[in-house]
Amino acid sequence: MSPDVPEPPAGETKEEIIFRDDTVPFEFLLAGEAAGRAVxxxxxxxxxxxxxxxxxxxxHAGTGWLVAPGLLVTNHHVVNARTRTAAGRAPVDPADLALQARNTRCRFDYGADAAAAATPPDEVAVAELLAWDEDLDYAVLRLADGPPRDPLRIAAAPLAVTPQEPVPVNIIQHPGGEPKRVALRNNLVYEADAKDVRYFTDTRGGSSGSPVLTDDWTVVALHRGTRRVEDIVYQGKTTAFVNVGTQISTIMQHLAEHSPAVHREIADAQALLGGRRPAEVV
Structure with missing residues (x-):
């Protein structure tokens, strides 16, 4: 039996979905909080x-996230720690790159409440830089003393989008090195290919290395920066920029080819998260 719903005021109709249903389950909020603990x-x-x-x-400030117990993913350019110029970022000697990785400090649970607290959250040290690639702009770090928390679940296949089926993505980040924030609005994917995902989700300096997540909090890309575009209209306005991340499945393929031990450690951890056999994790 249908509930007795009052009639709307004169001149109005009963509620409708505008374009498409953008609502999400209430549990989306709880799962997002859990996902944020890995960032x-x-x-x-x-x-x-x-x-x-x-x-x-x-x-230099950036963002990273747990992909397996004790393993953290961020951008190569975050660990590279050089300011971008017109000619790009200066290359860093491999020995200095390793030093920069080992002296990276990771602060989990750094939210607005923690920033206002008299005693800030403890920082976690990095033991070593395990794998990286400048072109895909990723780096995998082993933490010296990983926090006891679940890693994020990653997608096994590239994200695919069509103009008829837009995909929203959410980014948990530390913009400007500030307390943790999450981008939930104006967040549709513009396009995706084998390497990149391009989206309108808001980020700024310090957000590099953030996880790009679908509404079930699965990581589909590693955020790395922005790209200038032409003739792109979003929400009725022309934009000169879209944000861009590297497909996480492409990073996993690169790890499988160049750092198989790291790939296997991640795949084993992901299999436990998703109830899949290790062979089913790309």
């Missing part, structure tokens, strides 16, 4: 010739 603010001190850089060598 950390990173501070990376730049080194040169084995020593911290002098004036101007302040720590």
């Amino acid at each position: 950390a603010r990173l501070k990376v001190t730049p080194y040169e010739a084995g020593a911290p850089l002098g004036p101007g060598g302040y720590p």
Whole structure:
């Protein structure tokens, strides 16, 4: 038997879905909070010739997240810790890159409440840089003392989108090195290919390395920056930029080819999360 719903005021009709149903289950909020526990603010001190850089060598901020117990993913350019110029980011000597990774500090549970607390959350040290690629812009770090919490679940296949079926994505991030924020609005994917996912979700400096997540909080891409575009209209306005991330499935394929031990550690952890056999994790 249908509930007795009052009639709307004169001139109005009963509620309708506008374009498409953008509602999500209430449990979406609870699952998002759990996902956020795997995301950390990173501070990376730049080194040169084995020593911290002098004036101007302040720590670079970024975001990272757990992909397996004790393994954290971020961008290569976050660990590279060099400011972008017109010519791009300066290359860092491999020995200095390893030093920068080992001196990275990860702060989990860094939200607005933690920022206002008299005692900030403890920072987690990094033991080593395990794998990286400059083109795909990823780096995998092993934590010296990983926090006891679940990693994020990652997608086994590339995200595919069509103009008829837009996909919303959400980004948990530390913009500007500030307390954790989540982008939930204006968040549709513009397009995706074998390597990249491009989306309108808001980010800014310090968001590099954030997980790009679908509404079930599965990571589909690693956020890395923005790209200038032309003739793109979103919500009735022309935009000059879209944000871009690397497909996580492409990163996993690269790890399988170049760092098989790291790939296997991640795949085994992901199999436990999703109830899949290790062979089913790309």
